[in-house]
Amino acid sequence: MKSLKFLTLSACMATFFITTSCDEDDDKQTTNPTTKKEATVYGSSNSEEKVSKTEFSEDENGENETNEMSTYTVAYADADGIYYDSEADILYQNDRSNNQLRAYTSFSAETEGSTIQASLSTDASAVIGALSPLQNGREIAKSGNKIVIAQSPAGASVVSSFYIYTKTNDSLYLSNIYISPVLLWGIQLEGNTMYAVEDQSNNVVVFNDFFNKGVAAAISADMTVSIEGLVRTHGINYDADADVMVLTDIGDASSDNDGAFTVIADWNSKMNAAGNGGMIALSNQIRVEDADGMLGNPVDCAYDSRTDKVYIAERANAGGRIMAYDVPNNSGSESASYNTQFSGASAVYLHKK
Numbered sequence: 001m002k003s004l005k006f007l008t009l010s011a012c013m014a015t016f017f018i019t020t021s022c023d024e025d026d027d028k029q030t031t032n033p034t035t036k037k038e039a040t041v042y043g044s045s046n047s048e049e050k051v052s053k054t055e056f057s058e059d060e061n062g063e064n065e066t067n068e069m070s071t072y073t074v075a076y077a078d079a080d081g082i083y084y085d086s087e088a089d090i091l092y093q094n095d096r097s098n099n100q101l102r103a104y105t106s107f108s109a110e111t112e113g114s115t116i117q118a119s120l121s122t123d124a125s126a127v128i129g130a131l132s133p134l135q136n137g138r139e140i141a142k143s144g145n146k147i148v149i150a151q152s153p154a155g156a157s158v159v160s161s162f163y164i165y166t167k168t169n170d171s172l173y174l175s176n177i178y179i180s181p182v183l184l185w186g187i188q189l190e191g192n193t194m195y196a197v198e199d200q201s202n203n204v205v206v207f208n209d210f211f212n213k214g215v216a217a218a219i220s221a222d223m224t225v226s227i228e229g230l231v232r233t234h235g236i237n238y239d240a241d242a243d244v245m246v247l248t249d250i251g252d253a254s255s256d257n258d259g260a261f262t263v264i265a266d267w268n269s270k271m272n273a274a275g276n277g278g279m280i281a282l283s284n285q286i287r288v289e290d291a292d293g294m295l296g297n298p299v300d301c302a303y304d305s306r307t308d309k310v311y312i313a314e315r316a317n318a319g320g321r322i323m324a325y326d327v328p329n330n331s332g333s334e335s336a337s338y339n340t341q342f343s344g345a346s347a348v349y350l351h352k353k
Contacts, residue, residue, distance in 0.1 A: 035060045038353040039304055041311050043322050044079040044093060047344025051093065054322060058307060067338055070112040081140030081149065082349045094137045094149055099124045101147060101165055101172055122165055126174040128216045134163045139347060141189040146211060150184040150196065160184035179218040186236035186300060195238050202230035225274045229282040230262060235301035242305035243267050248298040256296030256316040260289045263327050288325060291333040302350035313345040320345035
């Protein structure tokens with residue numbers, strides 16, 4: 001390397017009357033590596049003792065895409081909501097088999113194919129007042145040290161509730177229970193605002209000042225809007241930075257090919273324009289169905305605004321799939337850009353790197 005620099009310098013000195021600054025040009029030569037957009041999608045299963053982790057990457061032009069799925073074994077077969085806290089390196093999962101919230105610390109150190117052990121778990125029998133313990137939990141959401149599980153109706157109950165857990169250094173404990181005014185499935189927290197889908201409907205429900213409702217209380221919604229064209233929503237993901245809302249539509253739960261998802265840009269302005277009790281028109285959405293008939297019950301979703309991709313947990317088709325779609329400019333049918341079978345796929349969570 002030193003010899004090369006000497007030759008370069010000599011060439012510059014010998015031809016200074018032609019080249020104004022060969023040294024300067026040499027100094028300015030830099031390498032411009034291709035910027036990668038990387039993301040990790042975590043997945044739950046409600047039929048196998050598995051957690052999935054799929055690494056995605058592509059360059060700044062949306063090309064040279066790569067993906068790789070790893071799986072890990074857990075001690076229960078029925079799980080739903082999943083969340084990865086990258087700052088604390090903790091993976092949270094809703095264990096439906098035992099009605100517990102599980103926390104796996106130092107998750108990034110786990111090796112592919114290994115059996116992982118929860119470092120913290122909630123008390124399945126925990127109650128507040130006369131309210132019942134958690135049963136039939138679905139999606140989870142996290143804000144600060146609060147983790148929320150949406151409970152679907154269980155047994156003879158015809159109501160849903162939010163079960164709120166508090167994380168300390170060495171414990172996870174039940175701190176609040178809110179009785180919901182609507183049936184619940186997918187939920188999303190943005191700070192102190194809770195977004196939820198109303199199951200068996202096409203409605204999105206918003207709860208403001210969510211964590212200040214009391215210890216045990218029946219709460220009411222601050223905003224409810226319906227989504228035209230949507231039959232029965234399950235999955236929800238709101239990207240606050242991009243102001244984009246993504247919702248899934250499972251259609252007829254018994255069908256394995258009638259599902260879809262919808263992308264609503266400028267969500268806040270469209271929600272506010274619709275007003276409480278109003279509807280967001282189909283013309284204000286991008287509704288996507290699968291061109292190959294592989295969306296049946298898309299039960300959960302995640303959205304990456306950097307790549308304009310939607311990730312889906314598809315439960316009905318082929319027993320379960322983790323899928324990805326490039327969002328088109330207009331409504332229509334699209335083939336998945338990524339499609340891998342994952343039995344019992346029940347939830348996904350996206351971590352942007």
